[in-house]
Amino acid sequence: MTPDNLSSSRSAAAPIASLLLNTAVWGTSWWAFRQLDAQGLHSLWATTLVYVISTLVLLAGRPSSLRALAAYPALIWLGLAAGLTNASFNWGVLLGEVVRVVLLFYLMPVWAMLFARWLLGEAITPPKLARASLALGGAALVLWRPGMGLPIPTGAGDWLGLAGGVAFAMVNVLLRRHADTPAQTRALAMSLGALVVPGLLASSLTLLDRIPGVPALAPVWMLGVTALALALLVANLALQYGAARLPSSVTTIVMLSEVVFAAVSAVLIGGETLSARTLTGGALILGASALAALSATRTAKPPVGA
Numbered sequence: 001m002t003p004d005n006l007s008s009s010r011s012a013a014a015p016i017a018s019l020l021l022n023t024a025v026w027g028t029s030w031w032a033f034r035q036l037d038a039q040g041l042h043s044l045w046a047t048t049l050v051y052v053i054s055t056l057v058l059l060a061g062r063p064s065s066l067r068a069l070a071a072y073p074a075l076i077w078l079g080l081a082a083g084l085t086n087a088s089f090n091w092g093v094l095l096g097e098v099v100r101v102v103l104l105f106y107l108m109p110v111w112a113m114l115f116a117r118w119l120l121g122e123a124i125t126p127p128k129l130a131r132a133s134l135a136l137g138g139a140a141l142v143l144w145r146p147g148m149g150l151p152i153p154t155g156a157g158d159w160l161g162l163a164g165g166v167a168f169a170m171v172n173v174l175l176r177r178h179a180d181t182p183a184q185t186r187a188l189a190m191s192l193g194a195l196v197v198p199g200l201l202a203s204s205l206t207l208l209d210r211i212p213g214v215p216a217l218a219p220v221w222m223l224g225v226t227a228l229a230l231a232l233l234v235a236n237l238a239l240q241y242g243a244a245r246l247p248s249s250v251t252t253i254v255m256l257s258e259v260v261f262a263a264v265s266a267v268l269i270g271g272e273t274l275s276a277r278t279l280t281g282g283a284l285i286l287g288a289s290a291l292a293a294l295s296a297t298r299t300a301k302p303p304v305g306a
Contacts, residue, residue: 012245012246012250014241014245015241015242015243015244015245015246016242016246016250016254017242018238018239018241018242019238019239019242019243019246019251019254019255019257020254020257021234021235021238022235022236022238022239022242022255023254023255023257023258023260023261024257024261025231025232025234025235026232026235026258026261027102027257027258027259027260027261027262027265028261028262028265029090029093029228029231029232030093030094030098030101030262030265030266030270031265031269031270032224032227032228032231033046033047033090033093033094033228034093034094035224036221036224036225036228037094039215039218039220039221039224040212040215040221041214041215041221041224041225042094042202042211042212043090043091043093043094044087044090044091044198044199044201044202044205044211045198045202045211045213045214046090046225046228047086047087047090047091047194047198048195048198048199048202049214049225049229050225050228050229050232051086051191051192051194051195051198051229052195053225053226053229053230053233054191054194054195054229054232054233054236055188055191055192055195057233058184058187058188058191059188062184065182065184065185065188066188068182068184068185069185069188069189069192071185072178072181072185072189074178075178075181075185075186075189076189076193077170077174078171078174078175078178078186078189078190078193079189079190079192079193079194079196079197080193080197081167081168081170081171081174081193082167082171082189082190082191082193082194082197083193083194083195083196083197083198084163084164084167084197085164085167085168085171085194086164086194086197086198087194087197087198087201088160088161088163088164088167089101089105089160089161089164089168090198091160092105092156092157092158092159092160092161092163092164093157093161094157095155095156095157095160096155096156096157096158096160096161097157097266097272098262098263098265098266098270098272099259099262099263099266099272099274099278099282100142100143100157100158100161100278101157101158101160101161101164102161102258102259102262102263103138103139103142103161103259103278103281103282103285104139104142104143104153104158104161104162104165105161105162105164105165105168106165106256106259106285106286106289107135107136107139107162107165107285108165108166108168108169108172108289109131109132109135109169109288109289109292110132110135110136110169110288111165111166111169111170112169112172112173113128113131113132115169115170115173116173116176119173119174119177120173120176120177127295128292131288131291131292131295132288134284134285134287134288134291135284135285135288135289137281137284138280138281138282138283138284138285138287138288139151139281139285140281141277141278141280141281141284142277142278142281142282142285143158143281144277171190183240242254250293252289252290252292252293253289253290253293253294256286256289256290259282259286263282
């Protein structure tokens with residue numbers, strides 16, 4: 001290894017470690033939401049309270065960002081998509097099998113292709129269709145069960161995982177569409193959305209007696225929510241640090257490790273089992289995401305003067 005390569009490897013180590021920290025936190029967050037639910041705090045209410053804390057931290061760090069947000073009203077759609085992502089995923093891992101929910105969530109490249117065509121005018125090419133087919137084939141393997149007929153989502157957890165992936169695909173496309181807006185403003189829009197959307201859903205479902213309301217104040221769940229909020233805040237800061245210092249393709253591929261953390265923790269802590277069919281389907285889904293990331297690197301235009 002040459003000195004330049006050694007230096008490059010060392011400079012990439014910290015950003016990659018930061019991304020792995022992010023994926024480890026998010027990949028095991030299902031356990032925290034289930035623990036809070038056991039204390040009587042539904043995941044929708046937990047998500048709302050977590051982002052109340054995150055939003056307050058963001059505003060404390062830059063109070064002017066709230067006024068700046070008013071200058072970009074189109075970011076409301078980014079906030080709504082972020083809110084739906086968090087509400088769907090966090091509720092999904094409460095109701096369904098963690099691995100299935102996470103894998104269905106990672107079908108997002110399929111939906112991102114469609115949203116990018118609609119909002120960014122990007123062409124749907126044969127390679128993109130091939131990757132989408134690979135991912136959908138993997139999903140069919142994950143969902144199929146003997147005697148069930150068509151391999152479609154069969155429970156609320158499956159549907160919520162799928163919906164979360166659709167919403168997250170929209171988040172990714174809208175971030176590209178609004179790349180010229182200040183990063184702090186986009187972060188605030190997403191945090192507010194992750195507060196408002198789950199909060200409205202939780203309030204509505206509580207009024208309809210579909211989920212319990214916020215339990216009486218108790219140190220156990222209050223400390224749990226605070227710890228989870230801080231963990232997710234650190235994870236998101238780690239993501240920003242790592243993503244800013246690595247090529248987007250590397251970031252995307254490293255982020256796929258969230259599935260590994262989720263799967264391992266679901267087996268070791270949640271008592272889930274992984275069938276050969278699920279492992280094969282998951283490999284196809286993650287392979288499609290990895291190919292999409294590599295393709296983005298090959299087609300990216302070099303900066304002026306490069």
